[in-house]
Amino acid sequence: MILPVADGAQVRAYARQLIRRHPRGLAAVLGLHALAAVSGLAAPRLLGQLVESVQHGTTRLTVDRLAGAIAAFVVVQSVLVRFATYAAARLGEQVLAELREEFVERLLAIPLSTVERAGAGDLVNRVTRDVSGLSVTVRQAVPETIIAAVTACFTIGGLLLVGPLLALPSLLAVPLLVFSTRWYLRRAPAGYLRENAAYAGMTDALAETVEGARTVEALRLARRRHERIDHEIGVSYAAERYTLRLRTVWFPFCEISYVVPVVATLLIGGWFYLSGWVTLGAVTAAVLYVQQLIDPLDRLLNWLDQLQQGGASLARLLGVANVRDDLSGPQSVAAWAGQVADRLALPAIPDSERIEARDVRFSYVDSRDVLHGIDLRIEPGERLAMVGPSGAGKSTLGRLLAGVHAPRTGEVTVGGAPLAALPLDELRGHVALVTQEHHVFIGTLRENVALARPGAADEDVRGALAAVDALDWALAIGLDTEVGAGGATLSPAQAQQLALARLVLADPHTLVLDEATSLLDPRAARHLERSLAAVLEGRTVIAIAHRLFSAHDADRVAVVEDGRITELGSHRELIEADGAYAALWRSWHGSAAVPS
Incomplete structure (x- = not known):
């Protein structure tokens, strides 16, 4: 699954929105470049006058005055260009900062289920390649395009003032430029979108192979992974070759379009002069203006290619906002919550902390349910352990109970309100999920813990670390x-304790622990869970684990097999029932006797 891409109308609307946000900055950039362009028009005109003066006879004083005036206008233009470039760069940095902040907001708003289905490649490509490409566009392409457009407009105006007849030869380049550019623009946007998407596929294949290197080696999948990567590289190569072909066709037409006006102005302007229709000074100024027009046109057309790439990157970044609030697949959370509310008259705001699942069914692939008719009620403050063989559906059920996924049918509620329909901030105040996966962010140890509650006091951070038995080693290496x-390297167990400390600081009333202590040795894991139990007294804990001491300490145990809860009760009750749980306990305990 690839995340959506914004269409052209959305990109243009966002560009207009950016312009409306910075009217003064944009006006300053345009004004300074306009003044710089006007000052640049003086030199060709003065050179034309100099040619006419020499033709009709002149004095050294006249030549010196004209040369001094040309030098003065060149200096003035240089100063104006300097301030105009600075203003454009400053505006570009402001716009880029806003784009990055908004993209991060959109990114963090994506439902976790969507991120999991999309895979890492496309998302990583957007936050790296697309942001980098857009950065070049905002910092360089947009300012250079504005400069080129303003300079070209004023240069054409200066050419018309010299003599409309001398502007006619320049029109010979218009058909070449218009038709070749239209041909290019009809194909380039889609081509660059395909190029970026292909690069995302290649990144995804490489990331999967690197992350699963041990599995690839153990199962001897190297050849298949090579074939997959070669295929993705081939797709990326074909996409880049297509956009390269577009440029190799378009650029030569542009280069011809630059030469034709200069040659035509010299030839036709010379004929006009011989016919007595224009002066030699006018022909000189016109040729210089046409020659001067080449640079802004060349920059405009060259940066137009970068603008197409930037437009494709912007469409992909804006497209993140088009992700539906889709936690289960085809239907949105809003629609699902509306159906549930209409059917059961559920409240929009939880009236308690009780979590309940009713006839829950869930599928990752259409028509292939992995959970079948789950009914479960968890009271506030209860400790529930979910056990069962690998692949039985424990983690999937845990994610539904944490609001990461919404059920295909049935409902999961907290205090009577649909869990997955709650706003994310409110949802995480009720339920939080911690899995085997954890991340240490770049920053201080204190900042890593305080991510869960920005601005948390130092004693709160220390208390959270102490709750998960991590304060001693944290103080040993230093909170700063x-x-x-x-930075400093943390062991897997320390990184996992850090993730759990964030949860303690976040202070949700329900914790879903999906084998959260799997990287700790059994003695450390048991000590950690007891520490958590003491700190989280009165809160609900749903523990998913293969280590059955969690089940022994829990209020109730749910045995999950083949997507169903086959047994539910306390440890003692299930041992006495001598069913699947008792068999699991005997197998784990390594004794035929069944301890109570």
Whole structure:
């Protein structure tokens, strides 16, 4: 699954919105470049006058005055260009900062289920390649295009003032430029979108192979992974070759379009002069203006290619906002919540902390349910352990109970309100999920913990670390020590404790622990869970684990097999029932005797 891409209308609307946000900055950039362009028009006109003066006889004083005036206008133009470039760069940085902030907001608003289905490649490509491409566009392409457009307009105006007849030869380049550029623009946007999407596929294949290197080696999948990567590289190569072909066709037409007006102005202007229709000074100025027009046109057309790439990157970044609030697949959360509310008259705001699942069915692929008719009620403050063989559906059920997914049918509620329909901030105040996956962010140890509650006091951070038995080693390395990439290295167990400390600081009333202590040795894991139990007394804990000591300590145990809850009760009750749980306990405990 590839995340959506914004259409052309959305990109143009967003560009207009950016312009309306910075009217003064844009006016300053345009005004300064306009003044710079006007000052640049003086030199060709003065050179034309100099040619006429020499033709009809002149004095050294006249030549010196004209040369001094040309030099003065060149200096004035240089100063104006300097300030205009600075103003454009400053405006570009402001716009780029806003784009990055808004993209991060959109990115963090994507439902976790959508991120999981989309895979890492497309998302990583957007936050790296697309942001980088858009950065070049905003910092360089847009300002250069504005400069080129303003300069070209004023240069054409200067050419018309010299003599409309001398502007006619320049029109010979218009058909070449218009038709070749239209041909290019009809094909370039779709081509660059395909190129970026193909690069995302290649990134995804490489990331999967690197992350699963041990599995690839163990199962001898190297050849298949090579074939997959070669295929993705081939698709990316074909996409880039297509856009390269567009440029190799378009650029030569542009180069011809630059030469034709200069040659035509010299030839036709010379004929006009011989016919007595224009002066030699006018022909000189016109040729210089046409020659001067080449640079802004060349920059305009060259940066137009970068604008197409930037437009494709912007469409992909804006497209993140088009992700539907889709936690289960085809239907949106809003529609699902509306159906549930209409059918059961459920409240929009939870009236308690009780979590309940009713006839829950869920599928990752249409018509292939992995959960079948789950009914479960978890009271506030209860400790529930979910056990069962690998692949039985424990983690999937945990994600539904945490609001990561919404059920295909049935409902999961908290205090009577549909869980997955709650706003994300409110949802995470009720239920939080911690899995085997964890991340250490670049920053200090204190900042890593305080991510869960920005602005948390130092004693709160220390208390959260103490709750998960991590305070001693945290103080040993220092709370202000930089961790993450390039910083101090934490062991997997320490990183996992750090993730759990964030949860303690976030203070949700329900924790779903999906084998959250799997990287710790059994003694450390048991000690950690007891510490958590003491700190989280009165809160609901749903623990998913293969280590059955969690089940032994829980109020109730749910045995999940083949997507169904086959047994539900306390440890003692299930042992006495001598069913699947008792068999699991005997197998794990390594004894034929069944301890109580």
